[in-house]
Amino acid sequence: MMIYATIVAALGVIVAIAHSVIGERLLIRPLYAERTDGILADKSTRDIIRAVMHMPSLAWAGLAIAVLINRWQDGTDLMPITAAIIFVISGVGNLLALKRPHPGGLILVAMAVLSLADILTN
Numbered sequence: 001m002m003i004y005a006t007i008v009a010a011l012g013v014i015v016a017i018a019h020s021v022i023g024e025r026l027l028i029r030p031l032y033a034e035r036t037d038g039i040l041a042d043k044s045t046r047d048i049i050r051a052v053m054h055m056p057s058l059a060w061a062g063l064a065i066a067v068l069i070n071r072w073q074d075g076t077d078l079m080p081i082t083a084a085i086i087f088v089i090s091g092v093g094n095l096l097a098l099k100r101p102h103p104g105g106l107i108l109v110a111m112a113v114l115s116l117a118d119i120l121t122n
Contacts, residue, residue, distance in 0.1 A: 004118035005071035011111050012064020016057035023053050080115040087112035
């Protein structure tokens with residue numbers, strides 16, 4: 001049954017896109033729009049901050065798709081276990097950092113559970 005791996009892949013892509021688009025529009029652009037003579041005045045610093053903001057999105061989408069590809073190829077359980085660990089660390093880290101539930105953190109924890117469900121059902 002590939003349903004869990006498919007759901008993980010879909011949620012991973014959705015979370016990644018939402019994280020990048022919302023983060024760019026609500027965090028990065030307003031931050032960079034403010035006049036500054038400090039650390040954000042340097043273009044290379046801005047580029048690094050932007051890259052660091054988008055890297056988790058790429059990792060989540062890539063791992064989620066890898067879970068699906070692993071299931072297509074009848075791979076080992078190592079990929080979904082690794083993905084589940086990273087998803088749960090990201091989700092719990094998000095929840096601890098914000099000190100409140102956040103949709104992205106909750107979805108990441110759900111993706112971890114679904115990655116493990118993929119193992120149990122195959």
